[in-house]
Amino acid sequence: MRNLAQILILIGFMASCPLFAQEGKPGFDMEFQKIEPGKFLVGKIEIECPSYPDTRDVPENVRWTEKDFKLCEEMAKRDSRPGFWVNISESYYLGKFEVTQRQWKTVMGFNPSIFNADKVGENSDLHPVDNVTWEMVQAFLTKLNEMDKNYHYRLPTEFEWEYAARAGNDALLPWSETREQAWIQQNDKGTTKPVGTKKPNPWGLYDVLGNVWEWVEDYYNHDIFADPIPPTKGDVHVLKGGSITSDVTNATYLFHGGGPGNGYDVGFRLVREMK
Amino acid sequence: MIIFLSSQSVFGQQIHIPEDFVPLFNGEDLEGWHISRTNHHGTVGNFYVKDGAIVMKQYPYGQGGIILTDKKYRDFELYLEFKGHPGTNGGIFLRSSESGSAYQLELAGDGENGTGNLFGEMLRTTINAKAENIEEVWKKGDWNSFMIRMTGEIPKVSLWLNGKHIWEAEGERNDLIGDLTEGMIAFQLHWSATLQPIPGGRCCDFSWRPEAAHSFRNIMIRELKPDY
Numbered sequence: 001m002r003n004l005a006q007i008l009i010l011i012g013f014m015a016s017c018p019l020f021a022q023e024g025k026p027g028f029d030m031e032f033q034k035i036e037p038g039k040f041l042v043g044k045i046e047i048e049c050p051s052y053p054d055t056r057d058v059p060e061n062v063r064w065t066e067k068d069f070k071l072c073e074e075m076a077k078r079d080s081r082p083g084f085w086v087n088i089s090e091s092y093y094l095g096k097f098e099v100t101q102r103q104w105k106t107v108m109g110f111n112p113s114i115f116n117a118d119k120v121g122e123n124s125d126l127h128p129v130d131n132v133t134w135e136m137v138q139a140f141l142t143k144l145n146e147m148d149k150n151y152h153y154r155l156p157t158e159f160e161w162e163y164a165a166r167a168g169n170d171a172l173l174p175w176s177e178t179r180e181q182a183w184i185q186q187n188d189k190g191t192t193k194p195v196g197t198k199k200p201n202p203w204g205l206y207d208v209l210g211n212v213w214e215w216v217e218d219y220y221n222h223d224i225f226a227d228p229i230p231p232t233k234g235d236v237h238v239l240k241g242g243s244i245t246s247d248v249t250n251a252t253y254l255f256h257g258g259g260p261g262n263g264y265d266v267g268f269r270l271v272r273e274m275k
Numbered sequence: 276m277i278i279f280l281s282s283q284s285v286f287g288q289q290i291h292i293p294e295d296f297v298p299l300f301n302g303e304d305l306e307g308w309h310i311s312r313t314n315h316h317g318t319v320g321n322f323y324v325k326d327g328a329i330v331m332k333q334y335p336y337g338q339g340g341i342i343l344t345d346k347k348y349r350d351f352e353l354y355l356e357f358k359g360h361p362g363t364n365g366g367i368f369l370r371s372s373e374s375g376s377a378y379q380l381e382l383a384g385d386g387e388n389g390t391g392n393l394f395g396e397m398l399r400t401t402i403n404a405k406a407e408n409i410e411e412v413w414k415k416g417d418w419n420s421f422m423i424r425m426t427g428e429i430p431k432v433s434l435w436l437n438g439k440h441i442w443e444a445e446g447e448r449n450d451l452i453g454d455l456t457e458g459m460i461a462f463q464l465h466w467s468a469t470l471q472p473i474p475g476g477r478c479c480d481f482s483w484r485p486e487a488a489h490s491f492r493n494i495m496i497r498e499l500k501p502d503y
Contacts (some may be wrong), residue, residue, distance in 0.1 A: 046471050047337050048478040055482060062362040062384060064481060071485040079335030091485065114453045124345070174475040188399050189452055213313065220312065224335065224470070226318055239313060245376045245397050245452060248476075249469065250315035260314030264374045265452040 027108055030103060031112055032093035032272045033204045035164045038079025042162065042254075043225035044083030047076040084228050086159045092162050095269035097195040097206050098128035098214065099140075107143050112136065114264035115192040122261045127193040128267040134237040134259060137215055137268050152273045155217040158226050158256075160271065164219045165241065165253035167203040172214050175248040190244050192265065209251045212267035213239040219256035236260065283317055296354060296495040299344055299460065302327040307345050313374035314341045315397070316466040328358075328492035329462065331365070333483055337468025341368065341375045341461045349457040350499040352428040356418040360487035361385045364465040368396060368449060369425055369432070370458030375467060377458060378402065378430065378450070380423060386413035391434060391441055395450060397464065402446030412437045418492070426499060428456050456501075462491055 102125035219234030236259035242267035244252025317338030371377035391406025468479035
């Protein structure tokens with residue numbers, strides 16, 4: 001009886017999985033978090049200069065002069081930007097985790113990751129898939145959308161990604177908090193890490209910062225930040241969130257990266273919609 | 276295109292003089308180079324060509340970045356000439372990843388303390404080296420030549436400054452993330468101010484003087500056949 005109960009529970013669990021339960025492919029377990037509408041500020045630059053005077057014990061020709069400070073203030077003012085508001089008018093469901101190697105293998109039948117089991121020295125099923133180009137992700141999405149009868153999947157837009165990553169925070173995270181939430185540069189050579197093993201952000205998303213860079217839908221505009229209206233064409237796509245090769249300065253929700261990235265630290269998460 | 280170098284003008288007499296170096300930079304534009312869009316020092320920079328040199332300045336103020344060769348290299352001899360303003364910090368990256376995880380040769384301003392040291396950038400290295408007494412060969416306010424030889428999966432690196440052999444170092448393992456065995460040549464301009472203030476953190480420092488520049492010219496390479 002006990003075994004039968006376990007089997008029934010297992011069947012019930014598989015049926016509740018939105019994906020592939022009907023396809024007879026257990027183990028595909030992508031979880032999504034509902035993100036409520038709102039607005040947020042994008043592209044604000046607020047540069048500061050060091051405090052006058054320069055009291056460092058350095059050679060005379062290295063020490064900043066009054067002229068240097070003045071020039072710094074002028075340049076900081078010149079390059080700062082007020083940013084612009086972005087409205088997220090409808091709720092959406094964003095992956096709680098980066099897409100894993102097991103999920104990729106389930107859909108595609110192979111694992112492109114550099115940080116596979118051989119490299120990480122353990123089962124890598126729960127590590128994020130890496131070494132995927134934006135085009136490979138599109139091929140993954142095509143297959144996934146054919147397989148799932150109920151839901152449609154796509155990459156988030158950069159604004160959807162950043163809005164959810166910020167989780168209502170207008171300011172940058174303190175660096176100590178970034179280290180709590182993100183797998184960034186490690187003490188030794190470093191590998192990717194199983195998803196969901198750091199602290200989530202306040203909206204329940206894991207690894208938005210660090211672990212692997214994440215592809216988003218948008219083309220890259222070759223500028224410091226996104227434009228209010230993203231470009232409709234381009235040569236590479238935007239990467240967000242930083243990775244195991246990042247530090248606290250680019251594993252931020254505002255960092256506006258672009259492809260190709262390193263490969264071994266490039267992955268993605270998905271948005272899910274009703275068909 | 277092959278460039279023939281004379282032993283006297285470039286390397287002095289301390290080392291064997293290779294004659295088949297290939298230019299990495301055409302002196303006119305940035306063909307063959309690209310800016311990293313994932314580097315934590317910055318993604319835009321103000322990098323341009325002037326008077327036959329790659330000039331690197333910050334843009335926006337406080338943000339730097341790296342400029343990389345399009346091609347990857349494994350074992351090589353790299354020759355270049357560098358000029359830097361005092362009060363700046365950058366580096367020459369060896370076997371760099373696209374985001375700038377690399378073996379780094381430090382460039383501290385105009386031959387300031389630290390110039391010529393070898394360590395990791397976004398990388399924990401077992402190969403490290405310190406350049407001692409470089410003031411004996413450094414020409415202040417002028418171009419200074421670097422010759423770097425890098426070989427082996429477990430790397431062995433040698434540095435010559437203005438023709439003088441400064442150090443030779445050897446690692447204990449391949450330090451590159453993912454155990455890669457090749458990477459790009461890159462030049463780094465260090466960030467000195469964040470795009471926005473960091474709560475509880477530092478905003479900015481003196482590591483890059485306003486309007487200061489690092490310049491590189493006569494950049495050329497000879498690829499060596501790996502012995503592994």
